[in-house]
Amino acid sequence: MQRYKCIVAYDGTGFAGYQVQPGKRTVQLEIEQALSKIHKGDSVRIAASGRTDAGVHARGQVVHFDSKLQIPGERFKKALNAMLPRDISILDASPVDMDFHARFTSVRKEYRYRISLSEERDPFLRDYAYHYPYPLNLEAMKEAAQYLKGTHDFTSFCSAKTEVVDKVRTVEEIIFNTSDDELVIQFIGNGFLYNMVRIMTGTLLEVGSGKKAPAEMETILAARDRIQAGKTAPGHGLYLWKVDYA
């Protein structure tokens, strides 16, 4: 068997999320169906760096799978893209060692959250950015982000639905990029809990609009209570941007 690593981009709009769910159109289902065609009907399971929710996009999701086929990466990529629908694209496919694992050997992940600040609704961004046409105090948001950086127990910033026990994660960077009518927040860390980026974004927006003070981040983190943090920002502003491996 040969293990292959793929970098995958998808527009999350038309999917009920990444993971297979009965009766739903999901990214995993589409890729596994394409792989099955390439393998003459044999089923091939894929493993991803992590799930993404309904509406969440990916520029650099990583998946792996094992195949009895020995095909150069470039050809495997072309074969897969020929079978996949237009809202998923394999950007790279390459053979890797059997000890590579899309989820367990990742060392760093980057998410980006895109916020449209323009007063008018932009019909081209309706599924690709969170429309937030209100004034934001960017300096307060940057100050709040400083409290989130570093190694913390992020229970307060994690959906109560999660089954993960260890909620300690390290956020390496939170970078604010502004251009015209847009704010893009980059989150880089060793891993993120379920809904963590969306809850951090929602909480930072509450700081930016004056509903919370930057220093409250410390209290919220210490509380280890989801209720203390802000709202979960909508899925359609979120992009899984990049996954790094050692």
Add this chain to the structure above:
Amino acid sequence: MQRYKCIVAYDGTGFAGYQVQPGKRTVQLEIEQALSKIHKGDSVRIAASGRTDAGVHARGQVVHFDSKLQIPGERFKKALNAMLPRDISILDASPVDMDFHARFTSVRKEYRYRISLSEERDPFLRDYAYHYPYPLNLEAMKEAAQYLKGTHDFTSFCSAKTEVVDKVRTVEEIIFNTSDDELVIQFIGNGFLYNMVRIMTGTLLEVGSGKKAPAEMETILAARDRIQAGKTAPGHGLYLWKVDYA
């Protein structure tokens, strides 16, 4: 009656074009339905600067209509946007004189054609740019564009389906903008015939890929024969960008 001018943006993906057609979802239908709601069920007809085909987008389409309501532009805009689906947005609404006409008093139009040159399919551009992952000789395209600039009979660059008799138009500017993996061609002129921008784009792409020589543009124009020009580039790369009035 008060005449109002609106600047409208729409994502053409979900529409069978601008103009009302029985049984089809069109931009005109959606705007007229929204206006009818605002006018308590009375029908209100709108006139646009021009039609756009299925899949063609608009950043700055202009429409006008007459209303018995006297409402400040800003409030009319908000009321309309509240009634409109998310793929149409009114960017501006303002009262104008009765001698304003969206189509007949326009003096200049700008279209942009967006071409994605990246080798990989970008799932986020599938409905918003023409994917053309082949080498292009940009200098040859610029040279060919020089022949198209100016006042000419554009019969060769017009769909045979048109009913317009006078096919003389003036193309003021054709500007090539390149960035990373993208080419955007701006076309500015006093007016454009049916499919003219898409046929000019398709022909310029044939020059860029070496199938036609730049100087052939002269022969093609002189022939006044649609068959002589290149293919009609797909609708989903085209944007009606801006319409100017005197």
